[in-house]
Amino acid sequence: MGLARFLVRRLLLTVPVLFGMSVVVFLLIRLVPGDPAQVILGLRATPEGLAAIHRDLGLDLPLHRQYAQWLTHFLTGNMGQDYRSHVPVTVLLRQRLPVTLELAALAMLLSVVVAIPLGVAAAVRRGGPADRTATLLGLVGISIPDFWLAIMLILFVALELGALPSSGFRPAAEDLLGNLRSLILPAVTLAAGLAAVVVRMTRASMTEVLSREFIRFARAKGVRERLVVYKHALRNASIPIITVIGLQSGYLLGGAVIVEQVFDLPGLGSLTVNATLERNYPVVQATALVIGLMFVAVNLATDVAYALLNPRIRAQ
Amino acid sequence: MATAQESLAFAPRRRRFSLARSRNASAGALLAGLLAAAALFAPALAPADPTAMDFQAPFRGPSRAHFFGTDNFGRDIFSRVLYGYRTSLLVGTGSAALAVAAGVPLGLAAGYVGGVLDHIIMRPMDALIAFPAILLTIALVGVMGTSTAVLIAVIAIVYVPIIIRTMRASALAVRAEPFVEGARARGASDLRLALRHVLPNAIDPVLIQGSILMGIAILIEAALSFLGLGTQPPHPSLGLMLADGRDIMRDAPWVVVFPGLAIMLAVLSFNLLADGLRDVLDPKGGA
Amino acid sequence: MSLLSVRDLTTEFATDGRRARVVDGVSFDLAAGEILGLVGESGCGKSTTGFSLLRLLPPNARIAAGEVWLDGEDLLRKTDEEMRRIRGSRIAMVFQDPMTSLDPAFPVGDQIAEVLEEHRGMGRAEATAEAVRLLRLVGIPSAEARLRSYPHEFSGGMRQRIVIAITLACDPQVLIADEPTTALDVTIQAQILRLLRALNTERRQTGILLITHDLGVVAQLCHRVAVMYAGEIVETGEIEAIFTQPAHPYTQALLGFLPARARGRGDLPAIEGAVPNPFAYPGGCRFHPRCGRAFADCAEVHPPPFPIAPGHSASCLLHRHA
Numbered sequence: 001m002g003l004a005r006f007l008v009r010r011l012l013l014t015v016p017v018l019f020g021m022s023v024v025v026f027l028l029i030r031l032v033p034g035d036p037a038q039v040i041l042g043l044r045a046t047p048e049g050l051a052a053i054h055r056d057l058g059l060d061l062p063l064h065r066q067y068a069q070w071l072t073h074f075l076t077g078n079m080g081q082d083y084r085s086h087v088p089v090t091v092l093l094r095q096r097l098p099v100t101l102e103l104a105a106l107a108m109l110l111s112v113v114v115a116i117p118l119g120v121a122a123a124v125r126r127g128g129p130a131d132r133t134a135t136l137l138g139l140v141g142i143s144i145p146d147f148w149l150a151i152m153l154i155l156f157v158a159l160e161l162g163a164l165p166s167s168g169f170r171p172a173a174e175d176l177l178g179n180l181r182s183l184i185l186p187a188v189t190l191a192a193g194l195a196a197v198v199v200r201m202t203r204a205s206m207t208e209v210l211s212r213e214f215i216r217f218a219r220a221k222g223v224r225e226r227l228v229v230y231k232h233a234l235r236n237a238s239i240p241i242i243t244v245i246g247l248q249s250g251y252l253l254g255g256a257v258i259v260e261q262v263f264d265l266p267g268l269g270s271l272t273v274n275a276t277l278e279r280n281y282p283v284v285q286a287t288a289l290v291i292g293l294m295f296v297a298v299n300l301a302t303d304v305a306y307a308l309l310n311p312r313i314r315a316q
Numbered sequence: 317m318a319t320a321q322e323s324l325a326f327a328p329r330r331r332r333f334s335l336a337r338s339r340n341a342s343a344g345a346l347l348a349g350l351l352a353a354a355a356l357f358a359p360a361l362a363p364a365d366p367t368a369m370d371f372q373a374p375f376r377g378p379s380r381a382h383f384f385g386t387d388n389f390g391r392d393i394f395s396r397v398l399y400g401y402r403t404s405l406l407v408g409t410g411s412a413a414l415a416v417a418a419g420v421p422l423g424l425a426a427g428y429v430g431g432v433l434d435h436i437i438m439r440p441m442d443a444l445i446a447f448p449a450i451l452l453t454i455a456l457v458g459v460m461g462t463s464t465a466v467l468i469a470v471i472a473i474v475y476v477p478i479i480i481r482t483m484r485a486s487a488l489a490v491r492a493e494p495f496v497e498g499a500r501a502r503g504a505s506d507l508r509l510a511l512r513h514v515l516p517n518a519i520d521p522v523l524i525q526g527s528i529l530m531g532i533a534i535l536i537e538a539a540l541s542f543l544g545l546g547t548q549p550p551h552p553s554l555g556l557m558l559a560d561g562r563d564i565m566r567d568a569p570w571v572v573v574f575p576g577l578a579i580m581l582a583v584l585s586f587n588l589l590a591d592g593l594r595d596v597l598d599p600k601g602g603a
Numbered sequence: 604m605s606l607l608s609v610r611d612l613t614t615e616f617a618t619d620g621r622r623a624r625v626v627d628g629v630s631f632d633l634a635a636g637e638i639l640g641l642v643g644e645s646g647c648g649k650s651t652t653g654f655s656l657l658r659l660l661p662p663n664a665r666i667a668a669g670e671v672w673l674d675g676e677d678l679l680r681k682t683d684e685e686m687r688r689i690r691g692s693r694i695a696m697v698f699q700d701p702m703t704s705l706d707p708a709f710p711v712g713d714q715i716a717e718v719l720e721e722h723r724g725m726g727r728a729e730a731t732a733e734a735v736r737l738l739r740l741v742g743i744p745s746a747e748a749r750l751r752s753y754p755h756e757f758s759g760g761m762r763q764r765i766v767i768a769i770t771l772a773c774d775p776q777v778l779i780a781d782e783p784t785t786a787l788d789v790t791i792q793a794q795i796l797r798l799l800r801a802l803n804t805e806r807r808q809t810g811i812l813l814i815t816h817d818l819g820v821v822a823q824l825c826h827r828v829a830v831m832y833a834g835e836i837v838e839t840g841e842i843e844a845i846f847t848q849p850a851h852p853y854t855q856a857l858l859g860f861l862p863a864r865a866r867g868r869g870d871l872p873a874i875e876g877a878v879p880n881p882f883a884y885p886g887g888c889r890f891h892p893r894c895g896r897a898f899a900d901c902a903e904v905h906p907p908p909f910p911i912a913p914g915h916s917a918s919c920l921l922h923r924h925a
Contacts, residue, residue, distance in 0.1 A: 020443020024452075031459045143584040145535055147542050148558060148576030155565050155572065213703035219659055220698070221718050221769060222691030235708045254448030258539055272451065273543055276458030288455045292447045309708070 006307050014296055021296070022074075025289045026067050029057065029281045039279050040083050056080060057282075074289070080282035082275075089286040092271060097290070099169060100260065100267035104252045106183055107190035112245065115195040116234075119202025119241075123210055124229055134199045141196020146255050150189045150262040157185060167264035186263045190255050194248050201244040205237035212236070239309050246302025250295045257291075341592020347585035355401035362395035366552055375568045385570035387561065393571060397578045399552035404582055407468055407537040407547075408530040414472035415479050416526050420519070422476075423483025427518075428491055428510045438484070441477035449474050453536055457545050467546050471533045482525045486518035493517070520597040524590050531586035538579045554579050605632035606810045607656075607777050612669035614648075614655045616881070623881035624667070625651045627834035633777065636807040640821035640842075641814045642857075643831035646878050649814045650699075652831070653779045656812075657696055658686050674776060692722040695770035699782040701763035705754035711738075711765050712750025718772040737768040741798060760791035767798065774806070781814045792820075800824055818857065822846065827914075830854050833879045833889040839908075840915035850917035852894045888920065896921060 029036050037053035038045055053059075057080075058066040073079070079089035118137070121130035158166035164185055170178035209215065210233050218228045257269035264270070268287050275283035354361060363383075370390030378385045384393035426437040444452070456470045490496065491514055499513050540546030541555030549556060554575045561571035614626035625648045633639050641649045655666055658678065671678040673693060678686065698704045706714060715737055716730035725733065731750065738746035741764040754762055763783060770778060780799065784792035800823075803811060813825060821828055821842070828845045830838040830853065838851040849855045876893035879885055885892050891901035900920055909922040 016439060017442050017446050020440060021446050024443050024447070028455055028459055031456070033461065139584065139587065140580075143531070143580050143587050145538055145576060145579045145583070147539055147555075148572070148579060151558060151562060151565070151572050151576065155569055159566055213698060213700060214706045216659060217696075217698055217704040217766070218706065220657055220690055220696045221721070222687050222689070223717060223721055224687065227717075227721075232706050232708075236706065250448040254450035257448075257451055257454060258543065261543060272454060273545075276454055277544060279458065281459070284455050284458055288447065288451060291451050295448055296446055 003307060007304065010300065010303050010307075014300060017296060018293075021289065021292050022071055023067070025285050025292070026070055028285060028288065030063075032279075032281065036281060040281060042279070053083070074286075079286040082280060082283055084278065084280060089283055092283065093268070093286060093290060096266060096268045096271045099265055100253070100256050100269060102172070102179075103183055103186055103190065103256055103260070103265065103267060104249070106187035107194065107252055107255075108245070108249065110187055111191035111195035111198055114191070115198035116202050116241070119199045120206055120229060120234060122199070122203045123206030126207070131203070134203050138196050138200040138203070141192045141199070144192060146189055146193060147258050147262050149192055150186070150259055153185045153189060154262070167262075169265045182265075186259050186265060189259050189262075190252055193251060193255060194245070197244055197248050197251075198241065201241050202237065205240045206233055209233045209237040235309075239306055242305050242309065243302055246298055246305070249298040249302075253291050253295055339592070340588045341596055344585050344588030344590070344592050347581065348589055351401060351582050351585060352405055354398055355405045358395075358398040358402055362392070362398045364392035364395045366391065366396040366399040367550060368392075375564070377568070378570055378574075384574040385568065387568065387571045388564050393557075393574055396552055396557060397554065397575055400554040400557060400575060400578065401582065403464065403541075403547050403551060403553045404534045404537055404579070407464065407471065408534040408582075408586070410468040411471035411475070411533040412526050412529045414468060415476045415529060416522060418472065419476045419479025420483050420515075420522060423480040423522075424487050424510055424515055424518075426480065427484035427487030428506075428514055434484075437480065441480055444474070445477040445481075449532075450536065450539065453540065454543070454545060457540060462540075462545055462548055464547055464551065467537060467540065471536055475529050475532065479522060479525055479529070482521050483518065486521045487514050490514045490518040520593075524593045524597065527586050527590040527593055531583040531590070534579065534582050534586070606635045606637075606674060607633040607812075608670075608672040609652075609656070610670040610672070612652065612655055612671065613667045614651055614660065614664060615667045616661075616664045618663060618882075621882055624834055624884075625664070625881050626655055627884075629669075629831070629834070629836050631829050631836060631839060633810040633812055635776070635810050636803070637827065638803055638811040638813055638825045640825035640828045641812060641831060642818065642821055642828055643816065644878050645816060646881075647831045648834040648881070649816075649831050650781050653696060653781050653812065653814050656777075656779060657690055657694060659690070659696075688722065691718050691770075691775075692773040693775055694777045694779065695773070695775040696779040696781065697763070697766055697770050697783045700786045701759050701766050702786065704766050705762060707754055710751045710753055711757070715750075715765070715769050715772060718769055722773045733772070734768075737772055738765070740771070740802075741765070741768045743768070758791075759787050760794060763787065763791075763795055764798065767795075767802075771802065775809060777810050777812065779812045779814065782816070783813075784820065785815070785817070796820060796823055830857070833884055834881060835889065835918065836908075837890065837919070838915075838917040840911070844912065844915045848911075850911045850915065850922060851890075851919045852896050852921070853890050854917070856893075856895075888918075 032039055035050070036057065037050045037059065040053060041049050058069045061069065077090055079093070081088050082092060115137075118130060118134050122128070122134035123131075125131060154166045158164050165182050166185075168182060170182050172179040210229075215228060215233055218232045219225075223232070256267060257272055259265075260267040260269035261273045268291060272284060272287040272291070274280075275287065363381075368391065370386065373382075373386050373390040374388050376382050376386040376390070382392050382394065384397060386392055387396075422437050426434045452474050453470055456473065457466060460466050460470065487510075496509060496513050499509055504513070537546055537553065538555035538558070541553040542559045543555075544559065547553035547556060557575040558572055561568075561575070565572045609632070610630050612626055612629040613624055616623045616625050627648070629648075629652055631639065631641075641652065643649045651660070651664070654660055656671055656678070658666070660666070666679060669679065673689070678689065678694075681689065705711065712731060712734050715734035716725075716727065719725045719730040719733050720727070723730075734750060735746045738749065743749055743761060743764055749757075754765075757765065767783075783799070784795050787795060799811070799813075803809065803824075813820070815821060825842055827841055828839065829836045830845070830851065832853050838845065838849065838854045840850075845854065846858065849858050879889055879892075885902075887900070887902040887904055888894070888897070888906050891897040894901065898920075904920060906918045906920045906923070908916040908918045910916050911922060
């Protein structure tokens with residue numbers, strides 16, 4: 001069918017992107033000035049240690065062989081090890097990934113739940129209170145530095161009011177309520193930027209769709225206003241909204257890097273930052289590639305959603 | 317008919333460029349101008365030396381003497397914010413200028429020449445753009461080292477794909493316009509066509525992106541400095557001030573409130589400017 | 604008593620603080636089973652009249668005065684919710700452009716079923732079965748299979764048939780058709796007109812208000828005509844009377860350019876002068892600046908309708924003493 005062909009073509013298109021990403025991540029460590037092994041080990045460098053890292057990273061081989069070796073290792077789940085703790089990177093990823101995913105999912109949920117109804121209300125009643133709120137959120141949300149918003153929330157909500165924990169993480173398996181409480185402020189922080197973009201897009205897209213003739217025809221049919229707005233208009237406005245949510249999920253993954261650091265959450269983001277600060281390059285490579293892969297996957301999902309929502313593409 | 321052809325062929329670049337026509341644009345431009353002036357004239361405007369410690373006056377709240385209060389070393393926050401803006405705007409304008417300077421020729425070449433060259437330029441860009449920007453910035457800074465110059469270069473590298481894509485799409489659209497065909501028919505060389513006819517008519521969306529990029533770059537500089545990966549002390553940076561202030565913010569909230577507001581104001585001004593530019597340059601919307 | 608009775612309907616648009624009476628004191632009647640043509644140049648307020656009856660106006664417009672009696676009830680006194688229940692069930696409207704009337708995101712079967720569920724309380728299965736019947740009624744081949752098709756998979760003429768199926772779904776008492784064939788090819792126009800006429804002969808109880816600028820369409824379909832100019836109805840009468848003995852100079856001008864034998868495609872001919880701007884109607888008779896037979900009083904006195912013959916009247920001072 002048309003949809004299947006579209007999906008296959010879209011999947012094939014991601015292959016060169018994945019190849020390019022792997023090259024970028026591979027080259028990352030080669031950008032290190034001097035001997036990466038020396039930088040990784042720093043003062044603890046011994047001839048044996050240096051030789052071991054050279055062997056691990058294949059630094060003795062020609063560049064294309066290095067890449068082939070690195071990619072083979074990576075694809076077979078051997079992502080190297082943390083040179084400080086000697087923990088395999090895969091183990092670190094398995095510990096950290098769920099925290100980041102939960103945070104990103106909560107932030108996405110929060111921003112969508114706030115931004116879409118607000119954007120719809122703004123478009124339905126232009127110039128009304130919802131519209132003014134939406135405009136303000138749209139402008140402030142994209143301009144506010146997320147780490148500063150985090151600090152303000154910690155200062156005024158966590159420390160002054162004592163309402164929520166200011167940092168740290170509780171696993172959901174141990175303490176579900178504590179888990180949510182530990183993620184609320186980080187999720188709010190992360191959601192602000194996404195909500196701003198989604199509210200702008202929802203407002204613009206809904207305004208455009210509500211002026212279309214089929215909306216007036218739906219009203220002439222005597223369809224209830226709720227259905228006119230939420231079924232006919234929102235469905236037609238949803239394609240650009242979903243596209244922007246998908247594209248901005250990269251922002252969530254990127255923003256998580258900073259927000260986790262501020263709130264001291266043990267996710268992929270804080271792992272990346274700390275590994276970067278410690279010049280722990282194999283960990284940086286792995287997290288960059290994993291976050292990049294998730295980003296590509298979300299973009300793929302966005303395109304699929306786009307196809308499912310747009311009967312014209314589906315029919316092709 | 318001939319005159320109509322003629323006028324199409326000579327289509328002058330219509331510059332409806334008037335910032336006054338958009339309230340957002342004028343507000344953004346005014347604000348950005350004020351901030352730039354504050355940064356530029358910081359040495360004259362700042363009431364105190366930003367690094368001067370005053371152990372007689374630590375933890376002072378906002379007052380006539382210290383508009384934004386003082387930190388634990390008695391340093392004047394207002395003066396430090398003014399100097400912090402110097403770094404913010406240096407990184408903002410530097411990286412945006414670098415990205416535009418590199419991205420415009422590449423995007424023009426990809427869009428105007430097309431073919432193999434298009435692929436050679438665009439495929440690596442697809443790979444760069446496949447990463448969340450802040451992540452790539454952190455990774456690159458991590459391996460290339462932390463300094464203001466590296467930061468400018470890295471932000472430019474991370475955002476150049478967007479400039480290239482914007483320029484390419486715009487060049488493709490303009491290339492198909494009849495006045496370009498007209499100029500070609502009169503024997504203009506490709507280089508001349510690209511530089512004299514396509515470029516000036518295709519640059520508007522790039523200006524809008526450039527303005528957005530200024531805001532983003534200011535945010536990234538602050539974020540990376542906050543994480544310890546950007547501007548290093550003793551250079552002044554708003555992000556660094558926030559990182560330092562975290563330890564004392566319960567006793568002196570102003571040490572984190574004002575630098576953060578200052579960052580937001582700067583980013584807001586460039587976002588307003590971009591919104592306004594979009595209204596003025598591209599009335600059909602889009603981008 | 605007539606089915607639909609419109610009295611002094613006045614609809615105002617406000618732009619930049621200025622007001623325009625796009626519909627200004629319009630009155631007419633529509634009987635069950637009757638097809639009434641509302642004719643005029645574009646911008647005369649005929650479409651706004653149609654949308655006013657449904658109370659579906661843009662945010663900058665409002666009905667300033669008048670009464671719209673449907674079967675003994677004044678629609679202008681209904682609450683919004685009461686009015687919604689009337690729309691699509693007792694008064695339905697076919698829009699000008701079938702390419703934009705249907706929601707592109709839903710299958711057509713869903714869009715027909717929606718009206719039935721909304722107004723007749725049908726369940727999904729019952730509504731779907733009824734949708735098939737309606738599609739057959741308006742002549743969509745292999746109706747059952749096409750329920751799941753999307754609007755973009757139909758031609759313009761087919762889409763207009765689907766729109767008509769939707770408007771007929773609840774057996775409305777009044778059907779407003781706003782330029783239903785203008786956006787279509789000539790051959791398709793004829794098909795849609797034949798469909799409307801066939802439906803009218805089959806269901807005698809529905810009154811149709813046909814809004815058009817096409818006198819050929821009026822001649823083919825209508826029983827009576829109301830001619831509209833600058834927000835007002837200037838002449839009404841039986842179709843024969845209007846076409847053979849038009850009383851108002853405006854109607855005469857419209858018809859004077861119509862070739863007597865070729866009535867098939869009669870877009871309104873151009874009349875010298877411009878259609879007046881609703882923000883600044885001329886004083887006296889609104890047609891007088893363009894009228895070949897105007898005299899001094901025409902610029903001073905605003906003419907009310909004068910009877911010409913039973914069922915025929917014209918708002919022109921030439922008929923003051925008739």
